[in-house]
Amino acid sequence: MAKQPQSTVAVNARLTKGSQKVLQLLEKRNSLSTAQEIHSLLRNEDESAPGLTTVYRALESLVALGLVQSVELGDGEKRFELVTPGEHHHHLVCERCRESIHLDQCLVEDLESAIKTKYGFAVTGHILEIFGVCKRCK
Amino acid sequence: MAKQPQSTVAVNARLTKGSQKVLQLLEKRNSLSTAQEIHSLLRNEDESAPGLTTVYRALESLVALGLVQSVELGDGEKRFELVTPGEHHHHLVCERCRESIHLDQCLVEDLESAIKTKYGFAVTGHILEIFGVCKRCK
DNA sequence: GTAGAATTGAAAATCATTTTCAAAAGCGAC
DNA sequence: GTCGCTTTTGAAAATGATTTTCAATTCTAC
Ligand SMILES: [Mn+2]
Ligand SMILES: [Mn+2]
Ligand SMILES: [Zn+2]
Ligand SMILES: [Zn+2]
Numbered sequence: 001m002a003k004q005p006q007s008t009v010a011v012n013a014r015l016t017k018g019s020q021k022v023l024q025l026l027e028k029r030n031s032l033s034t035a036q037e038i039h040s041l042l043r044n045e046d047e048s049a050p051g052l053t054t055v056y057r058a059l060e061s062l063v064a065l066g067l068v069q070s071v072e073l074g075d076g077e078k079r080f081e082l083v084t085p086g087e088h089h090h091h092l093v094c095e096r097c098r099e100s101i102h103l104d105q106c107l108v109e110d111l112e113s114a115i116k117t118k119y120g121f122a123v124t125g126h127i128l129e130i131f132g133v134c135k136r137c138k
Numbered sequence: 139m140a141k142q143p144q145s146t147v148a149v150n151a152r153l154t155k156g157s158q159k160v161l162q163l164l165e166k167r168n169s170l171s172t173a174q175e176i177h178s179l180l181r182n183e184d185e186s187a188p189g190l191t192t193v194y195r196a197l198e199s200l201v202a203l204g205l206v207q208s209v210e211l212g213d214g215e216k217r218f219e220l221v222t223p224g225e226h227h228h229h230l231v232c233e234r235c236r237e238s239i240h241l242d243q244c245l246v247e248d249l250e251s252a253i254k255t256k257y258g259f260a261v262t263g264h265i266l267e268i269f270g271v272c273k274r275c276k
Numbered sequence: 277g278t279a280g281a282a283t284t285g286a287a288a289a290t291c292a293t294t295t296t297c298a299a300a301a302g303c304g305a306c
Numbered sequence: 307g308t309c310g311c312t313t314t315t316g317a318a319a320a321t322g323a324t325t326t327t328c329a330a331t332t333c334t335a336c
Contacts, residue, residue, distance in 0.1 A: 016283060017332095036323080051285040056324070074210045074265055076292080076323060092259045101257055107245060108268065119239055120273030121230045127212050128266045130246065135258030154314060155301095174292080189316040194293070214292060214323080 011065060011085075018054040019061055023068075023082075032071055032079035032091070032100060035059055072127050090128045096137035149203060149223075156192040157199055161206075161220075170209055170217035170229070170238060173197055210265050228266045234275035 012020060025042055026033070033041075035055050042049035050058065059080050062068035066086040071079040073093060083089065090107070091100040112123040150158060163180055164171070171179075173193050180187035188196065197218050200206035204224040209217040211231060221227065228245070229238040250261040 018284075034323090053285055053325085054283080057284085072210060072212045072265065076214060078323090092253065092257060092261075094259070095262065101259065107249065108266075111245065115230065115268070115270075119230060120276070121232070121239065121268075121270050122276060123230075123268055123270040124233065125270070126266070126268040127210065128246075128264070130253070130259075130261055130264040132253075132259050132261040132263070138258070138260060156315070172292090191294085191316055192314080195315085216292085 011067065015061075016058065018050040019058040021050055022055055022058040023062060026062075026068060026080065026082040029081070032073075032081050034077050034079055038080065071129065073129055090130070092130050092132060092134070094134035094137055095131055096133055099134060101134065149205065153199075154196065156188040157196040159188055160193055160196040161200060164200075164206060164218065164220040167219070170211075170219050172215050172217055176218065209267065211267055228268070230268050230270060230272070232272035232275055233269055234271055237272060239272065 012023065015023065021042055022038060025038055036052070038059070039050075039052045039055045042055070059068060059070070063070050063080070067082065068080050069083045069088045071081065071091065073079060088106065090103045092103065093100040106128075108123075108126045108128055115121050115123055150161065153161065159180055160176060163176055174190070176197070177188075177190045177193045180193070197206060197208070201208050201218070205220065206218050207221045207226045209219065209229065211217060226244065228241045230241065231238040244266075246261075246264045246266055253259050253261055
């Protein structure tokens with residue numbers, strides 16, 4: 001997981017228009033969004049916003065650049081959100097209201113060397129999301 | 139995550155034929171299998187084995203009974219495997235050979251009370267899978 | 277401007293999973 | 307056994323997110 005501490009602004013110039021639009025949208029949101037949601041939201045405010053295909057492509061490159069992370073919740077739909085460039089984090093996802101709490105530290109990274117020692121397995125990535133009921137919904 | 143310490147044998151009687159066939163197949167395998175793989179394997183050895191729809195339904199009920207767990211690897215395909223009834227575990231999945239190491243302890247369950255205290259969030263489930271390169275493939 | 281490269285998007289394809297719905301199997305009552 | 311009813315099964319169709327195609331548009335360099 002190499003970090004890429006490039007400023008969003010610096011990177012922004014090299015992005016395609018579609019990617020810039022998607023990035024801008026994500027900057028305004030604090031929650032996990034599906035590709036289709038992003039597409040709808042963009043189209044709502046601008047008739048000529050990027051098409052769905054372009055949104056998918058934009059998300060792919062933003063993820064590759066480390067500006068956005070893709071989150072797997074186990075339903076068949078990926079979610080996306082802006083992250084600190086090169087970093088990632090996990091969530092507590094409320095099954096009632098679907099809101100999620102962004103965790104500040106990764107529980108898995110700390111374990112990587114122990115896993116290496118015990119199993120000879122070199123960790124390159126992971127999925128971790130926690131489900132339950134949040135304070136408000138309880 | 140209530141445990142259901144019913145013996146596989148005891149439960150087996152109440153299962154549909156389709157579920158029994160799927161369960162038997164899973165008992166012979168030590169690896170994660172997709173629904174389609176399970177279906178093919180069954181059909182290979184028996185022309186009249188359950189159809190794909192039945193396999194999906196069988197997996198659903200076996201998971202509900204706690205005999206089988208469903209594993210999310212982030213590609214669009216769920217994997218299934220036999221577990222100690224009512225329990226679950228996570229994996230180190232090799233990206234080269236696709237083999238996976240079954241971990242013996244869950245890293246998340248220990249954290250549930252801390253999460254409750256810190257966030258007022260009542261954990262009911264989670265996804266956790268770790269990717270990388272195994273000893274042999276390295 | 278002009279040629280060649282990169283970007284875009286509508287429509288079609290893909291593919292795991294779910295739904296439909298009618299046939300087959302199981303089952304208790306008689 | 308047979309009748310009537312419930313459960314199970316499975317082929318085919320539907321679903322739905324994502325990917326692929328491919329032709330049109332936009333950029334970029336010269
Ligand atoms: Mn987040
Ligand atoms: Mn396992
Ligand atoms: Zn992490
Ligand atoms: Zn666990």
